[in-house]
Amino acid sequence: MSEEILDLTKKLLNFNHLFIKYYEEAREKGTSYDFHEVIKPFADEVKKVAQAWGTEMKNWLVKNPQKHLHLKQIDTTLDHIDQLSIQAFFPKTSRSRFLNANRTVEFFLLEIVKELEK
Numbered sequence: 001m002s003e004e005i006l007d008l009t010k011k012l013l014n015f016n017h018l019f020i021k022y023y024e025e026a027r028e029k030g031t032s033y034d035f036h037e038v039i040k041p042f043a044d045e046v047k048k049v050a051q052a053w054g055t056e057m058k059n060w061l062v063k064n065p066q067k068h069l070h071l072k073q074i075d076t077t078l079d080h081i082d083q084l085s086i087q088a089f090f091p092k093t094s095r096s097r098f099l100n101a102n103r104t105v106e107f108f109l110l111e112i113v114k115e116l117e118k
Contacts, residue, residue, distance in 0.1 A: 005060055006116045008053040012081060013109050015046050019102055022088040033089045046085040054078050057112070066115060073108055080105045 025031050033039050057074050080101040087093040 002060065002116050005053070005056045006113065008049060008056060009109050009112050009116070011049050012046075012053055013106070013113075015049070015081070015085070016102060016105050016109065019084045019088040023091075023093070023098060026089055026091040027095075030091065039086060039089045042089075043082075043085040046081060050078055050081045068111065069115065077105055077108050 022033075026033070054074055058071060061069060061071060061074070084098070084101055084105065087098055
């Protein structure tokens with residue numbers, strides 16, 4: 001189970017890096033992305049991985065309580081990922097809010113990786 005969680009967590013970390021890449025491209029180059037061709041398929045793919053991760057993480061956390069990881073953090077991270085997967089394509093999104101959510105996701109996912117690789 002923890003191998004699958006580790007794999008899903010690393011996929012989410014990669015998506016989190018893509019969020020920044022797409023956001024920077026949209027802001028710097030003024031790139032517009034087609035909603036049905038690019039944004040929705042990407043967001044759907046992210047959501048599929050995130051939901052699988054959320055289910056696995058909650059099951060794992062219930063069976064293996066951790067001092068610094070809590071169920072509420074999983075829900076918050078899932079919300080952030082859901083928002084970031086769409087906001088990344090819109091340059092008018094608040095930069096500080098976007099980056100704060102991105103850093104929060106990054107921090108929590110890296111904590112999980114550390115915990116699972118112990």
